[in-house]
Amino acid sequence: MAETMVEPLSKPVQELASNGGEPPERYIYRGSDGIAPSFPLLEVPVVDLSCFASSSPLADQELDKLRLAISSCGCFQAINHGMSNSFLDQLRDVGKTFFAYPTEEKQKYSRAVDDTEGYGNDSVLSENQTLDWSDRLYLIVNPEDQRKLKLWPQNPESFRDVLHEYTVKLKILTELVLKAMAKSLNLEENCFFDQYGEEASMIARYNFYPPCPRPDLILGVKPHADGSAITFLLQDKEVEGLQVLKDNQWFNVPIVPHALLINVGDQAEIMSNGMFKSPMHRVVTNSERERMTLAVFCLPEADIEIGPVEELVTEERPRMYRKIKNFVSLYFQNYQQGKRPIDTVKL
């Protein structure tokens, strides 16, 4: 997932925020969709994952809810996912503690100029690229033998163990969710999971959004859809910011404190021949409070070819996407230029 750089790393946004003053021009968002003073709230369906793990009498009802959610807004709030509230709080705490350290401590884990992995912020790929008002810690967590532990913070002390435990749990949930997605369309339950692969990658990204002096002009993350099959987002417990585009309108995504927000990524949209929607989303900032989230992107094995499941290609619904291997290799160049990577595989 290496990118081509045109200039070295930019300053941590946390430093810009604490220095005060007008933010640099490069952060001003120029998109035609703009940033309105207020937005409507999205009704995001809440799906009980425990119904998929056992032969629950409610399974059919939850599968219907799941299908409707991911074929309309492209996301759902997953509850009863098997993780305790205190464990999710710990995951948030280790991230918040890390970002609260002085810059020198965080910079022990800085990403290299030509890499995405580690502590840092936007890779600058072109001179007119708009920058996001966020700092990040980006780590490959699976397969385990690809972890670069030197980029995993040693402080706070529990950081590595907590993140490891989370990834073990998410690996199990990913299989459960991909199988439920298939069952919700009356397909053989492995049809998405087989394309995903046993050795798929997972990338964790802690996103830290300092208060921003110009939330009317600057975004925390610019509009994009994910290049994953699915993404798990642990939201900040108190501060909203995520928005999803639905029917050409931006909506705020509400916080359900101990739910995981799961969204469809481009690769599940491709595998489902467009039945499931990989939603465009973005993050707005605010001038009062910092916000932190943890996104985990679940990416199919790079050397497995993915493509629309044959049963979903019909006369009424012709094949919408070509088959492709290693979709993420297309991702960054297109993303930073404001283009949708999925458009490059549309037929």
Ligand SMILES: O=C(O)CCC(=O)C(=O)O
């Ligand atoms: O922080 C959020 O709410 C969303 C983050 C996100 O979209 C991303 O990390 O790609």
